[in-house]
Structure formats: structure tokens, C-alpha cells
Amino acid sequence: MNKIGAGLDFGNSNTTIAVYDGKNINYLRIDSGLNKGVVMPSALYIHKNKEFETGSRALLRYLEENTNRKIRLSEVEVGTIEVHMGEMDRDYFVERDRSFTARLHARIDQDMPGRLFRGLKMYLGEKEETRFRIFDKFFRLEALLNMLLRSVRESWEKQGYSFSSIHIGRPVRYQGSSDNKNDQALIRMKKALSLAGYPAPLFLEEPIAAAWSYLDDHSLEKGNTLLVFDFGGGTLDLALLEKLEGKSFRVLDTSGLTRAGDWIDREIYSRIVFTHLGKGAEVPFTKDDGSRSSYPFPFSEFEELLLNWQSTHLLNQARYLEDIDRALLAGGETTLRVDRLNRLIRCNGSFTLIKLIEQAKKDLSDQEKTRLVYPEINLDIELTRDDLKTVISSFLKEIPVLINDLLQSAGIDTVDRVVSTGGSSLIPDIRGLLENRFPGVVEEWDPFHSIAAGLAMADYYS
Ligand SMILES: Nc1ncnc2c1ncn2[C@@H]1O[C@H](COP(=O)(O)OP(=O)(O)OP(=O)(O)O)[C@@H](O)[C@H]1O
Ligand SMILES: [Mg+2]
Known part of the structure; x- marks a missing residue:
């Protein structure tokens, strides 16, 4: 059988696998959804009976079984x-x-029918071993990753592939609290891959993989410099390269941030949507002497559990619901806002809301404004690109500094080409930032496939 290179881009949001035979790249249909897509959401849903689903079916099953479920x-x-x-x-x-x-x-x-996990990659760099309680048992992170990765392996085997080697992407800096999070993350990842029956993996930084696939398809002169900007769901990863003979290149330096698209969604939630759920509301009441007064609705008590959708169901406790009931009696504007919070908690809708926020953010990449509509909780608000720009203002300040530091480390002040990839690079203000800094040389490069393709190529030539 002819040699085949295999590359797995295991992303915080999405997972993609590509194969390369020296001429063509092929993306494998690993998703479980109806259309059997090549980009699989990195999601795992474990049922009470211990059966599990991955990808789009995991998300669908979770939503089917949990939306509007009354929590006890x-x-x-x-x-x-x-x-x-x-x-x-x-x-x-x-x-x-x-x-x-x-x-x-x-x-x-x-009555929880099953548990959904998204973004498991972000736990790889944690200091302490992460264990998840799933019904009556505790599962280690590696065990959950094993289920996800195993389903990917079974899927490629069903399509007739077997690999003697595989390249796997890794961020420049893993998220997490460990002092040596990169080493920690790779040890855990290797363990999970071995449990899932993968061949011994070779890891390659994700933006370097994107450079492989870009340079296979585009010409750049020898000695030219290339900046790869990969902005995904969990991390921002940068690589600065110099083009050598043929398709080869030399890595000058890498850099990164441990925040990306998921963080933006949470910021939209807390900085914009929270106000519509009662943040900052004043609850009016009548004092004993008959005069009117008000007290602040204790929204801060709800914030963490709302942002952490896995735990939002815990808000169905008297100590929270009593605060809500008291505010609901107050009438007026406050009632309207707190009623949304009440509905959200009682219909277990936090995950749905996060998904709607993410979709609204994506819509803003194509249009100036959009509406965030969640009828079940009576939410209908307008979001504009300016709102998003305010939310990502810290990125708009940090990214230029990060890029300048990277260029400075190589002793240069500009580059010949910038390649932007990853889902979050589609945000117009991020794209604008790159265009302003490097006029005329920024190219968007296959945001959801570039890394898997490059990994497969690196694997082929290794
Ligand atoms: N059109 C769009 N506009 C803005 N953001 C988008 C768009 N499409 C996807 N995203 C965001 O991009 C992120 C997913 O991108 P990607 O698939 O590149 O991440 P990933 O590779 O899974 O994550 P990571 O590389 O950080 O592990 C999500 O946060 C998603 O909301
Ligand atoms: Mg990625």
C-alpha cells in the first residue's frame, strides 16, 4: 500500500482529520451528524446507561434530552x-x-439523562488531575478523551484506513493552571491517545502545521518571511517563519495567548446579556413606614453558575429561587429582566443561550448587526459589530503587542506574508487589525481545515 500521512487537529471547538498521499489531501468524514461532515464538534455526551455519542450527535442528543427539562x-x-x-x-x-x-x-x-462535555482540551494543562463525576462514578480526563478519540479512530477504520504514524496538532501554549502546562498537557494527551489505540503520536504546533499546507499551495520567495495567525476556540497561536528552498521553511519563533473564541462568547454573555437577565436591577419595595425604596438584585450570586453552563442546573435551589420570586413580585422593568433569568434557570437553557450567543457572534462576521433571540426566555436583543468590538477590545490591544514582540525577537519589523486561519480569525475587527499592521499581504487560509491538512503533510514527509 502507498504511503499515507495522517494528521489530527484536535481543537477546543472542532476536530478534523486529514490524509495525504503525496499529491492530494482528503478530509475524513468523522462527524456523526446526518451530513457526516469532515469538521466534528469536539463534543462528548455520556448517557446515564454509560453509552456515549460524539460530535454533532452528542450536541443534538444533549439538546433533545435537556432543553425544557424540569430540574429536580x-x-x-x-x-x-x-x-x-x-x-x-x-x-x-x-x-x-x-x-x-x-x-x-x-x-x-x-433526572439528568446524560452529561455533555465540550472543550475538553482546555483541561489538559491543569495542575491537578481533573476528574469528572458522571452519575455514580468519577472519570479522569484521559478516560473521556479516550472515548472521543476512539470514536475518531473507529471512524477512519470504517473508511478503510489504517495509519502507522500520525501527526497531532498542539497549541503553542496550552490553557491551564500548571506551571509546566505544555509538558503536562502532552503527557495527558499521549496517555489518552494510547488508550484510544493510536499509533505513537508526533506533535506539531498548530500554526506550523497551517504553514505546511499554505506553502504547499502558495508560492513565496526564498528568504521571505511568513506570519501564521491561528485564532481558534481556545487559543491564539502565532508562528513566524522564513521561506527556504522549494516548499521548506525555517521556524524563527512562536507565540500565543490562552484565550480565544470561547472566551469571547463568555464575555458577550457577561458584559451584554447579563444586563437583560437582571444584572444591575433594583428591586423596589415598600418600607414599614410606607415609603418606597429599593435594593440591588443579588445577581452576582448567579453569575458563575450561569457562565458555567454545566452547573447552571444548581441554580434550581431555594436559596436562589427565593431571591428571584421576591424580585418577580416587585413589578415593572425589574420583573421583566428577572423573569428571563427565572425562565432560563427553570428550562435549563444556559447551553442553548451560549450557542445562540456564539451564532450571533458568527453572524457579525457577515453583517453589521444581528438579533440574539431566545423566545423561551423572552430574550430579543440587537447586537452590533461595535458591541463585539467593545467586547474584544482587550484582544485588539494585546494582539499587536504580541505580534511586535514576536517580530522583535527575530529582529524584523514587518513580514512578506500573513496567513490567517482558525474560526475566530473571521471576526472583521481581527482581520482589520492584521490588514492595518500588514497592508496588502494578509491572506485568509482555509480556517477550519488548514491545520489538519498541514499535519497530514508533515506526517507524510516525516
Ligand atoms: N464566522 C465566524 N466568525 C467569528 N467566529 C467564528 C466564526 N466561525 C467560527 N468562529 C469561532 O471560531 C472558534 C472555532 O474555531 P476553530 O475551529 O478554528 O477552533 P479550534 O481549532 O477548535 O480551537 P483551538 O485551535 O483553539 O483548539 C469558535 O470560537 C467559533 O465560535
Ligand atoms: Mg485550532
Whole structure:
């Protein structure tokens, strides 16, 4: 059989696999959705019966089974701790009769049909081992990644492929809290890949992979410089390269940020949408002496659980719902806003809202304004490109500094070509930033395939 190079771009949002035979690139249909797409959402849904789905079907199943589901929380015992109270007497601990055993409880969503995981890549660089409670068991990150990666392997095998080697993309800087997050992340990733039955992987930084595929298709003169700008869902990755003979190149330096498209969605949620759910609302009430006054609705108590859609169901507890009920009696503007929050919590709609926010953000890449409409919670607001520009203002300041530092490290102040790729590079103000800094030399390069293609090429020639 002829040699085949394989490349897996395991992204925070999307996963793509490409094969290269020395002439042509082919993207494999790995998604489980009806149209069997080549770009698979990096999503995993585990049912209560331990069966699981990946990709588009995982998202669909989650939405089907969870939207408008009434949440019933019950308290379960998850363990006990023994507390020994006493005093130190010289070197001895003298226990007094105040020792006791405390039972630890957690609130469980008792009717939850399954759990959805998105963006598992972002946990790879965490300091502590990440374990996820899934019904009655704890799963390690590697075990969940194994399920996702295994389904990709089974999918390529069904299409008649088998690989003796594979190149896998990695960001320049992984997200996470570990001091040595890159090393940590690669160890965990290797473990998961090995569990999933992959051949020993070779890792390549994602923007370097994009350079492989770009240079296979475009000519650049020897000695020219190229900046690859890969802005995805979890990270921004940059690579600065110098073109050598033929299609080869030399990497001058790399750089990156550990925030990207997902962060933007969360910022739209907290900086724009929260106001429409009751942030900043004043709840009017009548004092004992008959005069009118107001108190601030305690929205800050809700914020974290709203942003973390996996945990939003925990807001279905008396301590939160009582605050809402009190505000709902107040009437007027406050009621309107808090009623949206009430509906969102009770219909378990946080994930749907995040997806609608993401879609509105994407719409703004093609149009000046759009509407964010979620009828079930009575939300209908306009979002403009200016709103998005305000939300991403920190990126618009940080990115030029990052680029300048990268160029400075190579002793140059401009480049001959800029290649922009990754879904978030489609945001017009990001594109504008690159155009202003490097007029006339910015090219968009296959935002959702460029990395998998380049990985397959690198694998072929390795
Ligand atoms: N048209 C668009 N306009 C703006 N953003 C978009 C558009 N299309 C996709 N995105 C955003 O791009 C991100 C996904 O891009 P991509 O598939 O390149 O990421 P990824 O490779 O999975 O992530 P990473 O490389 O960070 O691991 C998401 O945040 C998505 O919302
Ligand atoms: Mg990517």
C-alpha cells in the first residue's frame, strides 16, 4: 500500500482529520451528524446507561434530552469526614470528647439523562488531575478523551484506513493552571491517545502545521518571511517563519495567548446579556413606614453558575429561587429582566443561550448587526459589530503587542506574508487589525481545515 500521512487537529471547538498521499489531501468524514461532515464538534455526551455519542450527535442528543427539562435536585451523601478536636499536650495530641463524624452532601440533578462535555482540551494543562463525576462514578480526563478519540479512530477504520504514524496538532501554549502546562498537557494527551489505540503520536504546533499546507499551495520567495495567525476556540497561536528552498521553511519563533473564541462568547454573555437577565436591577419595595425604596438584585450570586453552563442546573435551589420570586413580585422593568433569568434557570437553557450567543457572534462576521433571540426566555436583543468590538477590545490591544514582540525577537519589523486561519480569525475587527499592521499581504487560509491538512503533510514527509 502507498504511503499515507495522517494528521489530527484536535481543537477546543472542532476536530478534523486529514490524509495525504503525496499529491492530494482528503478530509475524513468523522462527524456523526446526518451530513457526516469532515469538521466534528469536539463534543462528548455520556448517557446515564454509560453509552456515549460524539460530535454533532452528542450536541443534538444533549439538546433533545435537556432543553425544557424540569430540574429536580436531591441531596445525596458523597462521603464522610472525621473531625478530631483536641489539644496538643507537649508532643501528643489529646483528643477531647468533641470529635465527630460529618457527612458530606452534594446536590444532584436526579433526572439528568446524560452529561455533555465540550472543550475538553482546555483541561489538559491543569495542575491537578481533573476528574469528572458522571452519575455514580468519577472519570479522569484521559478516560473521556479516550472515548472521543476512539470514536475518531473507529471512524477512519470504517473508511478503510489504517495509519502507522500520525501527526497531532498542539497549541503553542496550552490553557491551564500548571506551571509546566505544555509538558503536562502532552503527557495527558499521549496517555489518552494510547488508550484510544493510536499509533505513537508526533506533535506539531498548530500554526506550523497551517504553514505546511499554505506553502504547499502558495508560492513565496526564498528568504521571505511568513506570519501564521491561528485564532481558534481556545487559543491564539502565532508562528513566524522564513521561506527556504522549494516548499521548506525555517521556524524563527512562536507565540500565543490562552484565550480565544470561547472566551469571547463568555464575555458577550457577561458584559451584554447579563444586563437583560437582571444584572444591575433594583428591586423596589415598600418600607414599614410606607415609603418606597429599593435594593440591588443579588445577581452576582448567579453569575458563575450561569457562565458555567454545566452547573447552571444548581441554580434550581431555594436559596436562589427565593431571591428571584421576591424580585418577580416587585413589578415593572425589574420583573421583566428577572423573569428571563427565572425562565432560563427553570428550562435549563444556559447551553442553548451560549450557542445562540456564539451564532450571533458568527453572524457579525457577515453583517453589521444581528438579533440574539431566545423566545423561551423572552430574550430579543440587537447586537452590533461595535458591541463585539467593545467586547474584544482587550484582544485588539494585546494582539499587536504580541505580534511586535514576536517580530522583535527575530529582529524584523514587518513580514512578506500573513496567513490567517482558525474560526475566530473571521471576526472583521481581527482581520482589520492584521490588514492595518500588514497592508496588502494578509491572506485568509482555509480556517477550519488548514491545520489538519498541514499535519497530514508533515506526517507524510516525516
Ligand atoms: N464566522 C465566524 N466568525 C467569528 N467566529 C467564528 C466564526 N466561525 C467560527 N468562529 C469561532 O471560531 C472558534 C472555532 O474555531 P476553530 O475551529 O478554528 O477552533 P479550534 O481549532 O477548535 O480551537 P483551538 O485551535 O483553539 O483548539 C469558535 O470560537 C467559533 O465560535
Ligand atoms: Mg485550532
